[in-house]
Amino acid sequence: MASAAAPAVPTPAPPLEQLRHLAGGLRLLLPGVRVGEAQETTKEFSRETFWRRLNEAAVRVSREATTLTEVFSRLPLPPPSSQEAQRLCEQVHAAITAIIAVYYSLPKDQGITLRKLVRSATLDIVDGMAQLVEVLYNTPAQSPENNDLISCNNVWVACQQVPQIPRDNKAAALLMLTKNVDLVKDAHEEMERAVEESDPYHGLLNDDEEDNSDNHGDEQDHVLGCPNNQDSYWSEKDQELIIPCLALVRASKACLKKIRISVAENGKKDQVAQLDDIVDISEEISPSVDDLALSIYPPMCHLTVRMSAAKLVSVLKKALEITKASHVTPQPEDSWIPLLINAVDHCMDRIKELTQNELEL
Secondary structure (H helix, E strand, O other): OOOOOOOOOOOOOOHHHHHHHHHHHHHHHHHHHHHHHOOOOOOOOOOHHHHHHHHHHHHHHHHHHHHHHHOOOOOOOOOOOOHHHHHHHHHHHHHHHHHHHHHHHHOOHHHHHHHHHHHHHHHHOOOHHHHHHHHHHOOOOOOOOHHHHHHHHHHHHHOOOOHHHHHHHHHHHHHHHHHHHHHHHHHHHHHHHHHHHHOOOOOOOOOOOOHHHOOOOOHHHHHHOOOOOOOOOHHHHHHHHHHHHHHHHHHHHHHHHHHHHHHHHOOOOHHHHHHHHHHHHHHOOHHHHHHHHOOOOOOOOOOHHHHHHHHHHHHHHHHHHHHOOOOOOOOOOOHHHHHHHHHOOOOOOOOHHHHHHHHHH
């Protein structure tokens, strides 16, 4: 009686096909990380253990990225065998799923702001590895380009950022508040520069105006489709309205700075929900400042400026009220909050006054 034949072992796909499949698999992981919830567990959370595991997982991903690049871009050696490629791809996938699992182990009660930072770092690592794999299967081994190494460097950079992530929600909140202060500061400086130069578009529309004003005034009106007319400049009424708008942006910067100082001096690591609330509302200030800044560029619509200013004022007051009601303001009667609210109201009153005629039309 003949013995039963052993089951056939499936032959691994060609190396480049395995890379293509791996890249697709990594891309499929990204949506889950973006919306994934923390894993429920009865175990007590150990912050020290979590950060040790996350750092070790990042080191592992970086090492696998290096190995994959070296094997698939080694010249003049031949490409890896199908079996070797399979082993490498499995190791990369395992390293990526491991660091995702560590992220999922961070409970919500450690702070939403902190979780967002860890999630962002994890997404950068997964995306960087996917980019690397895509470059390796798209770029022939004989190519003189070093795109694979550049992409691999993105993975290394993302992994090296992991030890720099704040270790608690208070530190995470301070980092985000500092970023928002810088964004508003940049917007304010750009507005001031445009006003000081009386040239909102920094000369981009009329580079040749001085050279041609005597002989070619009419011809210059539509050079390269750029109008040379009053739509490119501020009227006297526009300039008058810009003054309280700038003051409102300065007040926005002052609000964020004071909130950041209050969190730094009085914030408690265990008050994660209140810190998250402060960060959430503070992150609305910079986009609202940007909207106001864009609205003052000519041709200026005064009603749009008024609406943008009103939206910013609403966000600022809400941020100040949330801060006032939180533990970072141990003395709610502290004078800086009412002072800033008064300053914001004064700016808005002036903007309303200057745009009242437009409202009545």
